[in-house]
Amino acid sequence: MLGEEQSLILQTAERIGLHVGREYWLRCAREKTEPKLLWNELLKAGLTSAGVPLEGSPATGLLEAVLVQEGLARAGIPLLTYLTTHLSREIILRYGSRTQFERFVLPTCRRGERISFCLTEAEAGSNTWRIRTYARRRDGGYLLSGQKTFITGARESEYLLVVARTKKYEEVERKRDGLSLFVMETRSGGVGFEPLNIELYSPETQYTVYFDEVELGVDNLIGVEGRGADYLFDGLNVERTLIAACSIGLGEYVLKRAVEYAGQRVVFDRPIGSYQGLQFRMARAKAYLEAARLLNYEAAELYGRGERGGGLANMAKLVASEASMEAFEIAMQTFGGNAYDLSTDIITFYPVIRLFKTAPITNELVLSYIGHHVLGLPKSY
Numbered sequence: 001m002l003g004e005e006q007s008l009i010l011q012t013a014e015r016i017g018l019h020v021g022r023e024y025w026l027r028c029a030r031e032k033t034e035p036k037l038l039w040n041e042l043l044k045a046g047l048t049s050a051g052v053p054l055e056g057s058p059a060t061g062l063l064e065a066v067l068v069q070e071g072l073a074r075a076g077i078p079l080l081t082y083l084t085t086h087l088s089r090e091i092i093l094r095y096g097s098r099t100q101f102e103r104f105v106l107p108t109c110r111r112g113e114r115i116s117f118c119l120t121e122a123e124a125g126s127n128t129w130r131i132r133t134y135a136r137r138r139d140g141g142y143l144l145s146g147q148k149t150f151i152t153g154a155r156e157s158e159y160l161l162v163v164a165r166t167k168k169y170e171e172v173e174r175k176r177d178g179l180s181l182f183v184m185e186t187r188s189g190g191v192g193f194e195p196l197n198i199e200l201y202s203p204e205t206q207y208t209v210y211f212d213e214v215e216l217g218v219d220n221l222i223g224v225e226g227r228g229a230d231y232l233f234d235g236l237n238v239e240r241t242l243i244a245a246c247s248i249g250l251g252e253y254v255l256k257r258a259v260e261y262a263g264q265r266v267v268f269d270r271p272i273g274s275y276q277g278l279q280f281r282m283a284r285a286k287a288y289l290e291a292a293r294l295l296n297y298e299a300a301e302l303y304g305r306g307e308r309g310g311g312l313a314n315m316a317k318l319v320a321s322e323a324s325m326e327a328f329e330i331a332m333q334t335f336g337g338n339a340y341d342l343s344t345d346i347i348t349f350y351p352v353i354r355l356f357k358t359a360p361i362t363n364e365l366v367l368s369y370i371g372h373h374v375l376g377l378p379k380s381y
C-alpha cells in the first residue's frame with residue numbers, strides 16, 4: 001500500500017527512533033530535559049518537513065507525517081510535540097497566510113521548532129463550544145485572555161496555536177460561530193505556564209497556560225474571524241490520524257517486546273510463546289494493529305486528497321487506540337511478574353497507550369461522531 005518513498009520515510013523514522021533509543025527517551029523523561037538529539041536527527045534526515053509542501057522535503061501530505069509519527073512510535077518513542085506541531089501547521093497551511101507560513105511553519109521545517117496546540121479548558125472539557133478564552137478586538141488587533149489546561153509541551157514549544165472565542169457563546173446564533181484561531185510566539189508578554197503533575201514516562205510536560213491580556217496583531221489571526229470552527233475540525237481530523245499512528249506504532253513496539261520475551265522465557269520446559277493462551281492473543285493483537293494501520297493510511301490519504309474524511313479519521317483513532325491497548329495487555333501478561341518491574345520498561349507504556357482512549361478526544365465522543373455522522377443516528381448531546 002505504501003509507495004517506495006513512503007516506506008522509506010517510515011523506515012527512516014523508525015531507524016532514528018532506534019538509534020536515539022528508548023533509553024535516551026526515558027533518561028530525558030527522568031531528568032526532564034528536552035530530547036534535542038532526537039529533534040536534531042529528525043532535522044538532519046529532513047523529516048521535520050514531512051507533510052509540508054516545501055522544495056527539498058521528502059514528500060508532501062498528511063500520510064508522510066503519519067509515517068514519521070508511526071515510525072518513531074515503533075521504536076517506543078511517542079513524540080507528542082511532533083503531533084501538535086504537525087496538526088497546527090496543517091491548519092496554517094490550509095487557512096493561514098503566506099506570512100504566517102513563513103513565520104510559523106518554515107521554522108518548524110528548517111530548525112525543528114515546535115507549535116503547541118491550545119484547545120482544552122478545564123470547565124468546558126470535551127464541549128469545545130463552551131471554551132471561554134476570549135480575544136477582544138481593539139485597534140490594530142486583539143487582547144487575548146483566558147486559560148487552557150493539559151497543554152502538551154507549551155513552555156518548550158516556540159509557538160502556540162490557540163483556539164479562542166471572538167464572540168461569546170451567549171452572543172452567537174449557532175454554537176459553532178464566533179470561534180477564532182490565533183498563532184503566536186510562546187514568549188509573548190502575558191503568557192504564563194504552570195506544569196501539571198502528569199506521568200507519561202515522557203520528557204514532554206503538560207501545562208496550564210494563562211493568557212493575561214496578550215497583545216495580538218491581526219496577523220496572528222488565522223483566516224477569517226469567527227470561522228475558526230471550520231478550520232479547527234479539519235485540524236482535529238489530522239490530529240486523530242496522527243494519534244492513531246502513535247497508538248499503532250507503540251502497540252507494535254510492545255508486541256515486538258512480548259514476542260521476543262515469549263520466545264526466550266521457558267516455563268514447563270517450553271517457551272511460553274508456544275502456549276496458545278498467549279500466542280493467540282499476540283496473533284490477534286497483530287491482526288488488529290495491521291487493520292488499524294491500513295485504515296489510518298486510508299484516512300490520511302483521503303485527507304491528503306482534500307477531503308475532510310472525518311468518518312475514517314475517527315474510526316482509525318478508535319480502532320488504533322483499542323488495538324494498541326490489546327497489544328499492551330498481552331505484553332503485560334507475557335512478561336508475568338517482570339512486567340511490574342520498571343526496569344523491564346513494559347508497565348511504563350500504560351499511561352501513554354491508555355491516554356489515546358482519552359485524548360485528544362475520548363472514545364465516547366468518537367463513537368458519538370460515528371453514530372451520528374456516519375450512521376445517521378440522532379445526536380445524544
Ligand SMILES: Cc1cc2nc3c(=O)[nH]c(=O)nc-3n(C[C@H](O)[C@H](O)[C@H](O)COP(=O)(O)OP(=O)(O)OC[C@H]3O[C@@H](n4cnc5c(N)ncnc54)[C@H](O)[C@@H]3O)c2cc1C
Pocket residue numbers: 084117118119120122124125126127149150151152153198200206355358359360361362363364365368380381
Ligand atoms: C496527557 C494529556 C495531554 C493532553 N494534551 C493536550 C494538548 O496538547 N492540547 C489540548 O488542547 N488538550 C490536551 N489534552 C486534553 C485532552 O484533549 C482532554 O483531556 C480530552 O479531550 C478529554 O477532555 P476532559 O479531560 O475534559 O474530559 P471530560 O470532557 O470531562 O470527559 C470525562 C468523561 O465523560 C465522557 N463524556 C463527556 N461528554 C460525553 C457525551 N456527550 N457522551 C458520552 N460521554 C461523554 C467522556 O467521554 C469522558 O469519558 C491532553 C490531555 C492529557 C491527559
